[in-house]
Amino acid sequence: MPASGFTTVKGRILTRQTLYSAEGLCLRYCLKTDSGPLTVDVPDQAQVAFVPQFAVAAVTHRFPTITCRSLSLKDFQQQPMAAVYCHNRKLFRELQRWSREHNIALHEAEIRPHQRYLIERFIALDAEFFGRFADDDATHFIASKARPVTLGDDIKLRVVSLDVECSFTGELYSIGLYGEDEQKQPLRKVIMVGPEQEGEDWIAWVADERQLLVALVAWFAEWQPDVILGWSVVTFDLALLWRRFTFHRILPALGRDGAVLEWLVEDKFRPETLQLPGVVVLDGIDWLKAAFYKFDRYSLEYVSRQLLGEGKQIHDVDNRGQEITRLFQQDKLALARYNLSDCRLVWEIFGKTHLLPFAIARAQLTGLEFGRVGASxxxxxxxxxxxxxxxxxxxxASPLSDGLExxxxxxxxxxxxxxxxxxxxxxxxxxxxxxxxxxxxxxxxxxxxxxxxxxxxxxxxxxxxxxxxxxxxxxxxxxxxxxxxxxxxxxxxxxxxxxxxxxxxxxxxxxxxxxxxxxxxxxxxxxxxxxxxxxxxxxxxxxxxxxxxxxxxxxxxxxxxxxxxxxxxxxxxxxxxxxxxxxxxxxxxxxxxxxxxxxxxxxxxxxxxxPTLRGSSEGSKKRYVGAVRSSDGELELVFKGMEQVRSDWSPLAKRIQYELYHRLFNDCDVTEYLAAQAELLQQGKLDEELVFSKQLRRSLDAYQSNVPHVKAAQMQVDALNDPSYGKKGQRIDYVITVNGPEPQALRRSAIDYSYYLDKQIKPIAEPVLSLLQMSFEQLVLRQMTLI
Missing domain, CATH: 3.90.1600.10 (B family DNA polymerase, palm domain)
Structure with a gap:
């Protein structure tokens, strides 16, 4: 280190934030360097915005402590601009409110100080800071300058997959942790509430929920993960942990150097409101969608089976809440294995889909916070x-469009x-x-x-x-x-x-x-x-x-x-x-x-x-099906906009549609096949393929229309006296009966086979039958005369 004490440090920026105090603004960047974690502070900063120069006198008169400086910059109307520097967050909010009331344009006011400091220097994810270490503390650096650098694979991140198991009312049973350190050394750990049992050395037994939380804080302080992976990890796991920490009046010190888990907006447990200094949180569902992976459903069970060929280690996945409580009461070792397996599945999904490198690349390209989804x-x-x-x-300061889109x-x-x-x-x-x-x-x-x-x-x-x-x-x-x-x-x-x-x-x-x-x-x-x-x-x-x-x-x-x-x-x-x-x-x-x-x-x-539009000779748009020859010589079908790729069609309709086009493109008979399937349907031999499965996109009370899966969900809530079946995200399995939609598990009425024939099979069969100059009614009527 030079005699002056000034030096440089390089690292990957994990998290960034603006610290507000009576002394002013300090920008804090939590880095991972090749020698470990490092916190960098850039003191004496200000919130910056721009106003037209003609408004400077009015601004300084109303806000004497705000500094304005004339610049050589202009706005898009060629007006000369001045920069506004404010060192107090409350005062800046007052300036924003006052400028709106007085119709004074305040440009770029939405750019946060910790973000502006980086983008003005073309820093995206990796940076070199110039300054000095604070009071001989090798983990705390005070910076005065910064510039972009390219670090590539030099920075090794410590990544862990986290999963929480709990009761229906939210009391914690166990917390699973799975991953590896920078040297690829494995991590396998479950913290479990209960008396110590022999069997697995990776289980840490604690007396109660409070001790579980204390043990988790101690683990974070010792292991210091850089990245947390999970499945609904922000909206469920971390939100639940925060509630339980609050209940027990324990600080959720899960961040860098004991920084606490916080939410920028009260009771809004979303990735954009999460604040956990020094730790990046990546949710598997959000990042699969960000990378344009598409699945019929995004449960861990479904996605892991699609990508990995295996699912959860539990007997009754559909009723896993009851099963988890049973295991906690009767077989804690089995619950620990299940908990750890969920962590592993998430870890392997991230590996299979390269989501972590994708998230890093996205941050390097855009300058967005590492781990932030969306935000285009x-x-x-x-x-x-x-x-x-x-x-x-x-x-x-605002969009220029005159409304003509x-x-x-x-x-x-x-x-x-x-x-x-x-x-x-x-x-x-x-x-x-x-x-x-x-x-x-x-x-x-x-x-x-x-x-x-x-x-x-x-x-x-x-x-x-x-x-x-x-x-x-x-x-x-x-x-x-x-x-x-x-x-x-x-x-x-x-x-x-x-x-x-x-x-x-x-x-x-x-x-x-x-x-x-x-x-x-x-x-x-x-x-x-x-x-x-x-x-x-x-x-x-x-x-x-x-x-x-x-x-x-x-x-x-x-x-x-x-x-x-x-x-x-x-x-x-x-x-x-x-x-x-x-x-x-x-x-x-x-x-x-x-x-x-x-x-x-x-x-x-x-x-x-x-195909044509239904009931018309006009050609459809964004709907077609084609057959391409695969490398092994087989015809593979590609569906676009057809029922095959939509979630509101039954498994029966999808299977029949696929087989229809497979037969059509291979010059095989389709009419006998359709007639046979119609007969099997009405004989009750295809009942297992008649179950619709749809997810509630919002809570039941937020729905305006009583669509089938909402009706079925309400019936389930009423019959079981369990409001959880009406929560957002709940998957509803139901069938259409002669008395309307009913939950599959609670069905009491006979299945309405005419509905499936007319509303499910007929629409997918008509485009094929029209080519053969035959109507669905003719085919079914002919079949009915043979029964």
Whole structure:
């Protein structure tokens, strides 16, 4: 260390927060370094916002302790701006309220100090701080400067999966912990309430719930995890722990150096309100959805069986609450194994899906807090604002749009029918490519509207974009280059993170929640997309092939009855390359721009059905089914928008639909199969496939309509006198009877087979039968005469 005592430290920022005191603001960053945990404080900071310079006198007169400083920055209306520096949180809130009352625009007031400090320095996740250690404390650093660094895999995180078991009323039975340290040494631990038993050395026995909480605090202090994984870990496990800590009047000291678990909004147990300094919390459900994994349901039992081929270690999963209490009372060792198994399943799901590397990559790319899901508007601001400031501008105080909204993605009228040899061609990242190609940018539009038309790129609805001064096209280009490099490196989590971020940019510009929202911007993306799709269709049809459908960025090309093409896949690749080249030439000639549009071959459907709308000869949209040839030579079915991929259809309907199209595409009989299934249904031999399973998206009392699964849930609550069956998230299994929907477990009435025949089988059979010029009524009537 230099004689002056000043030095630098590097690390990965796990959590960030602003500390408020009478002395002012201090920014606190909890890092993980290659030598262990480190807390970095940046003192003497302020909350920053911007106001027009003409308002400075009024602001300083009303708030004498607030500092205003004139800058060379302007707003989008070209007004000179001044920075406002406030060292008191309460005073800043008063300023916000006063500015609204006096109609004074306060720009970028929503940016939190600990976030602004990083993004203005282009720091996303990894940082180097310059300063000194506090009073010879090797775990506490006082910083005066910071800059971004790239640490890669140098930082090893200590990760643990956590799961809580409890009674119906919330009393804790046990807490499971599963993971490994930085050296890949395993962790297996369950803290269990009860008298000590022999059998497993990884069980720590405690006398009661209070001692369990004390033991958990001691474990966190000793082991110091950097990341907690779990399943509904924020909304259930940590929320329950906080309640039990509060009940016993014990500080929930689970964070760095004994920092307590807190919630920024009282009784709002959500990831965005969680505050646990030094510890990142990742919920499996939220991060699977963030990475665009899709499941019919997101219970740990269901997802683990889908991904890992195994489920919970418990006999009665559907009634696991009663089973857990029984085990606690009668077989605590079995409960401990179950508790630890749940932790392991979550750990292995994260490993299988690479969710932790995905979360890290997302934070590195966007500057969002490590572990924060969603927040696409915040991610856009993090990427855009530092470049905007260096260009001499501040963000708008509110959206600029006049209320005229942009159209959605292009969806072509389809040509219904049963086809052979359909090629699907997709534009690679169409909207980001449009942004790059046509220089679509918030600042670029403001500047372009001030320039001669001949020197700009024309957009839509009056937009024009500067050819030289823009930000977003370069950001997209860097992201695209980084994604290509990630693909070359076979870094799937990074590639997926970049793809999601790139595709979110249009959504952000089209959102009223974003201050950069302007319908001219969003329309210049979507309407340009319409033009590109329509022009692509025309070019393909000029070559003698028919486009039967198009959707946003996909074009469906029919090669024709007698196309004579020996290798449709090779032809599809060549056709896509030819159209891509044609776009390069056209955009260069018409706009004097370089095209980033790239059309790619996606798939070859050997058989394909584009159905009609029900009761109409008009072709459907966003609904089709096709068959592709797999590597083993079998036909694999792909459903889009059909009942097969929707949760409100019975297992029977899904199975029959799949078999119908499998038979149709393999030129096998479908009518005899349908008739046989209708007969089996009415004989009661398919009852197990008639159970609907739907989740309550809100509590029962919040529903306005009495839809079937809500009715069934209410019946279950009333019959069992148990309100838990009506809580948000509860899964309801029910059947339709002659007396309406009834819970499967409590069914008293006969099943209404006519409902399943008319409302479940008929809708999925009609698109196939119409091709055979037969109606469902004819088929069923013929079958009934044979019974």
């Amino acid at each position: 508007v915040a991610a856009f601001n993090n990427l855009y604002l530092p470049h905007l400031h260096r260009a001499g501008y501040v963000a708008p 942009s159209p959605g993605g292009y969806v072509m009228d389809s040509i219904p029918g049963l086809y052979r040899d359909i090629l699907v061609l997709d534009f690679k990242s169409l909207y980001p490519s449009i942004i790059r190609t046509f220089l679509i940018d918030p600042l670029g539009m403001i500047l372009g509207l001030q320039q001669p038309t001949s020197e700009t790129v024309e957009g839509y609805r009056g937009a024009r974009f500067a050819r030289q001064q823009h930000i977003l096209p370069q950001l997209v280009e860097k992201l695209a280059q980084a994604r290509e490099q990630a693909k070359l490196n076979q870094d799937a989590p990074l590639s997926q993170a970049i793809k999601i971020i790139m595709n979110s940019l249009y959504g952000v510009l089209g959102s009223r929640g974003c201050v950069f929202h302007d319908a001219r911007l969003a329309s210049s993306i979507t309407m340009r997309g319409h033009w590109i799709m329509q022009t692509t269709k025309a070019w393909i049809e000029q070559q003698g092939y028919q486009v039967i459908y198009g959707d946003t960025d996909s074009t469906f090309v029919w090669l024709g009855e007698h196309h004579g093409i020996e290798d449709p896949v090779a032809f599809g690749h060549q056709l896509a390359a030819n159209i891509t080249q044609k776009w390069r030439e056209h955009i260069k000639q018409a706009f004097a721009l370089d095209s980033s549009l790239e059309l790619e071959f996606d798939s070859h459907y050997q058989r394909f059905l584009m």
